Amino acid sequence: LKYDLTIPFARYVAMNHNQLTFPFKRYQVQPVWRADRPQKGRYREFYQCDADVVGSNSLLNEVELALIYHTVFNRLQLTGFELRVNHRKILAALAEVCGGVDKMTDITIAIDKLDKIGLEKVKDELIQRGLTNEQVKTIEKYLFVTGSNEEILTGLKSLIGNTETGKKGVEELQFLIAQLSTHNIDLIIDPTLARGLNYYTGTIFEAKAPASVKIGSIGGGGRYDDLTGLFGVPNIPGVGISFGVDRIYDVMEELNLFPADVHIGTQVLFFNLGDKESLYAFELMQQLREKEIRCELYHENNKFDKQFKYAEKKNIPYVVIIGETEMTEKKCKIKRLATGEQETIPSGFLKNYPF
């Protein structure tokens, strides 16, 4: 059972790298699994939707992926979502400044817990992981780099900008911020964003649900320099993002963002007033279906009352009634349930009726 779509994708690319045209772009929607204890927003089985580009180092890919997040969330009317970014090279530079790149994993793992356990416990953990008080102070200083994006970039520069790695990380974030601001899109630089996954090497993304919904992350991603190396094909860089489809669904439900007509499955219900009448109705219904009008025939010859109730319960806006008289006269009665309006038209006109 897959736990994400990135590693299987890397395997696919490694196995097929001779046939693929690079940069290779793909999207994928599929269920994945976690052994976590299930609870709200944390499911055993859930759907992820990924978009990745491999075979290109260009930061334009990061720009495009950020735009995809932005476009999708805006179309879903998730106003108030946040797109946070950080850079693995900045975290690497922090480790370097602290006294060694070998500290990076320890620092990343501890910082990643800041949200959950708070600053003091992060500091405790860093000490336990063998960092000195001096080093922890540097990390604390780093975690306190706040303000506008401009201020954060300045703060980061003064803290880690004298390393090659740090300089590169800051520059790349700067480029990304600048490009997106030309599209009036705000990214939030968040130095505390670490992401547990060790395959990331460049920009890292996190998409957060609007603050009013306490569900946290609804997407994430980042750049990975050598994911295919795992499968014996080194040196194919990539970058990708992921949407947590089920959580996004939860958020939309909580914020009442599903449009009202999403619950209208059937637009037209044909009443069933007997064997012959229903077969006649069936033919007309097929004509509407060919026009992509969603309709159904009530399944048995039941009381009017019961058929009306069915339409009401299912929120079906129109009812078409064909009794013996209508059948003989080749007419049908259309009733609009919301208003009670009713009219009789020739059956031949039904398929052009403005439902």
Add this chain to the structure above:
Amino acid sequence: LKYDLTIPFARYVAMNHNQLTFPFKRYQVQPVWRADRPQKGRYREFYQCDADVVGSNSLLNEVELALIYHTVFNRLQLTGFELRVNHRKILAALAEVCGGVDKMTDITIAIDKLDKIGLEKVKDELIQRGLTNEQVKTIEKYLFVTGSNEEILTGLKSLIGNTETGKKGVEELQFLIAQLSTHNIDLIIDPTLARGLNYYTGTIFEAKAPASVKIGSIGGGGRYDDLTGLFGVPNIPGVGISFGVDRIYDVMEELNLFPADVHIGTQVLFFNLGDKESLYAFELMQQLREKEIRCELYHENNKFDKQFKYAEKKNIPYVVIIGETEMTEKKCKIKRLATGEQETIPSGFLKNYPF
């Protein structure tokens, strides 16, 4: 891990029967698993697409489901598919005529193997399962009922039509055949169709791939009288069909039915002729995307040759070229790769260009 979508659906209906409006209809597309040894057409993980109606005994549901098969296969241009039907009541009547309803499972299981092991081995199996020679003769007679639907119905009637169950089964098939023939749709009555699953109680369906593709079944289904009874809620009848999505994909690939333009992902490639030029192109690209034109910007400032090769390999029909001159003059060059035609237009007109 689910092995089908019917049982989980029955569970859902049982758990929610107080809130649902009956007849309840739903479709569902989802992966399912089999522990089989994987081979062509037989996968460990594969997608099923189901449509079911529960809470109604009406045969109109069977008519509609058969129409769904027909509509879908026709839209996929799978000419030559076969829709076979039989009826569990006919098989039950056969058991009755043979000397007892308790024989039905044995008879069904043996008949279900006819395709694979042939008549003689089916007869051996029936003997092994404790049926007498006399009984096996009756079953053999049943298996030899062939001809047109009319002839088969007559044959079945004379063999099992004097039982209540058999009469009902034949009548229901007759109704189904008649209804569908008014839509010019042929069903094939196949008395040897048994289906292993024991929850079926009425009509059973099997959809077969065009004979030229040796893959067999691409769908199946039937009526089940009491599937929710498994979950403590008895007396909710239902009927449903399933599509084997992966096998249908295999069939379409083998018959070359995917349209050629399915392989055109990107319609327009913007060339990358430098930092400034590419950002200018990026803006124009966003305008096209808003018009739902699929386009991309080549990821780096590379040789013309390489960018052309990328377009060619990816089957991209149009290329837009913006160099320094075009940028200053607010123009862009459009090249149609198939013909080599080329024209220069004002950038402002690009979004209305008939790509």
